[in-house]
Amino acid sequence: MKKNKLLAAVLVAALSVTMLAGCGGAKEPDNSAESTTSADNTADPTDTTEPADLGTYPGTSEANAITVNITSEPPDLFTVTTTDTTSFSVIRHIMENLVMLDENDEVVAGVAKDWTVSEDQMTYTFNLRDDMKWTNGEPVTANDFVFAWTSLLTPSFAAEYAYFGYVFKNGQAFNEGTVGADELGVKAVSDYVLEVTLENPTSYFLSTLAFGVFAPLNEKAYNEYGEAYGTDADKIVSNGPFKIASWEHENNLVLEKNSDFYDADNIKLDKITMVMINDTNAALNAFKAGEIDITDRLTGDQVALLEGEGYPVNTYDDGSTFYLEYNLTDKNLANKNLRTALTYAVDSQAFIDSIVKNDSKPAVSYTPPIVKGLNGSFADEVGALIPAFDADKAKDYYAKALEELGVDTVELTMISDDTDSAVLYAAFVQEQLKVNLGIDLKVESMPFKSRIEKMTNKDFSIVFAGWGPDYNDPMTFLDMFETGNGNNHTSYSNAAYDDLLDKVRAELDPTARFGYLTELEKILMQDLPIGPIYWRAKDYVVSGKIASGVRRTAFQDMNYRYVTLK
């Protein structure tokens, strides 16, 4: 009797252990992939006898399918209202725009077969393919673009990226309600001919059209789902090479090949599973254990680890510049010499070597090299305008600044995000300023929204910030410092600079235009409302399963449409 009770206690404990594993989880049929992985490995004697062989990371085992990490849930797949990169990464696979970008970010035909541009560069006429279908069976026509772009600018849609539509004639006026939709410079001449009139001549117009917000929208489908459009797998229609097969929120999103797609012959994958692994260690572990085929979000130390193992790590220039943003309304930072001193005093190369640990480049001007110039890279054409690091000059400028300000030392506070990497960056800058200039920089790290609020209220002296391109032209970087621009948190205001910006906007001749842009860049690097630190490169790894076709560039941050497998 007593023994039985003791036994019962032991059994209860044992039972509770098995509870952890318990059943009730049979709802996912998807685990077949995992079981086959283990079967493969046990069958292959080289793997069990030489575990080091697993260092090649074979990836998932399902045929004609890949699993990729997109790190978080795409918050909104409705192309008109969405703004975040994760959503655009998904949209890039399911939507086909008028034009698309190739592997070098050059414009290629999409829904539009071809197009003509008027002499004054103000009117574009697109001829559309007449054989494309939406996943609800409707044909893809010029009206779908008119509807999408009108929606983008219709206030009731509350699109945060509405200003992208200001490129169209009367775009801003319509958005602000001063003219009607019929005056918007977007017309469907016929079902398969679309005519677009611009507000100003815009040399980079075609490349912006490849951006997700300019995707077409099927009116019939939108009216069917209304405001819930794009929130679930069955509440969205698409016209791209893939369609959403299932979407389990916060867990995974499965894309399946769309055999109706015009270029279906060149799409080799049948299925792309997008998983949302946020933790950096977990993502790398999952990659190594063959649960995912592609992951980015690698920390500098992880890159070093993989390179130490001899595993190839891929790098691409993501087109962002990171810099110290100075608040010019701060009485100290209004001093140009102080700003120059601070900018020169941070050792960018050491920053990259010790924290980022990849092919990121020290920024020697503002606009990053990925942005096109007249012939090649704009940054190359402009040349190095500031040193990446010059402690001696920094000290000289600092001495001058102190003299001009009439003080012995300056008190500065830097605000930064509270993420692990942002805190590391801040610690680095803090120490650099201390060693090279003897400034005791105070650092306040805070959640993202708090930081933006402080920046908007000009309640900061320095902030570590970054900016990425919206389109492939230096203007996406340079127009930020126009007087009164909402993104100009520095309060920088220079009449000469504003004049030049207007000249750029009106200029049709590329040579003259890039001359002005170069001039702008030079003024900026002279006045230094910001102190550029580095141009970011990002890393990702792909499993041994993938042969080619992974596209990751500044303007296509993940495009796996054309991935081929070994």
Add this chain to the structure above:
Amino acid sequence: MDRIEKGRFEWVGANVSESEGITRPSTSYWRDAMKRLFKNKIAVFCLFAIVLISILAVIIPIVSPYTISEQHLTHTNISMGFKDPVDGHIHLFGTDTLGRDIFTRVWSGARTSLFISFTAVFINVIIGIIYGGISGYIGGMLDNIMMRIIEIINGIPYLIIVILLMMVLPAGVMTMVIAYAAVGWTGMARLVRGQIMALKQQDYVVAAKVMGADTKRIIFKHLIPNTLSIIIVNITLAIPSAIFTEAFLSFIGLGVPLPHASWGTLANDGVKVFQIYPSQLIIPALYISITMLSFNLLGDGLRDAFDPKLRR
């Protein structure tokens, strides 16, 4: 056999001074407890360890050749016991990603973490005992309302409280103490209340009441001492929880302002790189564990020492 003469005996009377005298030195409850605590070798050793860690935490960052923020960018992420052949730098515990000396940082972190946890837990215990004691002893409607207030405080998302505190208070160690104490006391209060509720029905409490003891006496002489063992154990649990709340707060930006370090942040940084540089996780984890072990064993010793039932 000799007869014993009655006359050989005389009545000396009762020796009042001896029979009523105090043979053992007079002792109070607290003194008695202390005495028993110091008889417990393990507890004394742990107390010694805690005191030693606290003292070293003050001294080492002062005498260390490096500051906590000093970055040696030429030798980052080096392993334990490193000695640079060129400049002769010795890093006992290695350096981190930015080349900061971990030995200095871990001791400086001890300073921060121990201060925050001691202060916060002290505040929690005081508020918790008072609040829980009143709630449990008086009971009825008041208890009901007081417990509902705790529920509301626990229900408000902690992050909101912390971000709001961060807006009004300057970033720093004291802010973190307040952030932890703002909600930390509720657990203690609930626990004390539960104990008091059970104890107040005990016979000796009823007896004391019948004999006319006032509320204050009952609470402080009868209820609190009997609750103490649970409270002490809870303190030893609350201190690690304070250290990790601090790590969490550091993570979301209300941490110790740069360039300071704490055990929580060191462990948080360490876990990011433990696959590559395990020592960066093991060192802070070991410090935390040793401290916690000491606290727990000391807690056990204190528990025994304060237990009125074990009093001899």
Add this chain to the structure above:
Amino acid sequence: MVKYVGKRLLYAFLTLLVLVALTFFMMRLLPGDPFLGEKVVPETTLKALNEKYGLDKPMIVQLAMYVKNIFKGDLGLSMYYNRSINDIIAQAFPYSFDLGIRSLIFAAITGILLGVVAAVKRGTKWDTAAMLLAVIGVSVPSFIIGALLQYFLGLKLFELTGIKFFPITGWNTALSKILPSFALSFSSLATVSRLMRTSMLDTLGQDYIKTAKSKGLSQKKIIIKHAVRNAIMPVITVLGPIAASVLTGAFVVENIFSIPGMGKFFVISIQNRDYTMISGITLFYGVFLVAANLIVDLLYGFIDPRVKLVEGKE
């Protein structure tokens, strides 16, 4: 008893109302708003967004509308996901509950068992071993335990043997549930076992235990019938709030093992200033917390006959 429960339910209702209102005003004090981003949003868009979510109305009207909708069972539309919060919770909660209940049951049973063994075998190797485990449990937070379990049992074991015992991420197979549940249970297990041991020691010193002993009851009977039943009280007190927080989502563990549970919403809704979402999950969590505390209080009376539920006076 029925009267007591009825009264408590009424209090619970009032508590939740105050909680919702307080959270509502507090979150509006947070710096920033749902639509504040790195890039400036056009004026017209901002106006439309504020209209869409009713943010243009006076705050008190907004609160009244929100409370009205709660009574209809509608938690509103998330400002970040543009999806119904009812749907979001309905989708995420089962994962969190599943994870939470496993770890909770494991922690409670193992913890109580360890605590009892340690107390009964006081001063022996058993005691030391059990308490060492408890100390490790409290001094190593779940973000470390989780990362270590995932790395060593998930990845390293796979690399050494070539057999996939434990998946790194996900919550679908039986095996994938072991590591997260274990990681989550560790700290509560430690708390429970330590409290249980102490409370058990207290109880074992009580007169009625001595009485029972002198009556000739067997030790096992004394421990189970008399000691455990009385010693379990403080454990139950702490289990209430632990249960409420563990069941409604564990951010750290869910993040490490990529489990699509509720935990992340407690963090990202606040980071995003997703007002409706903050209110929704606060209310949801509040219901759990209040219910857990009510159950704890009821259990008090059930387990310990000395605690009377209905206080005589008033």
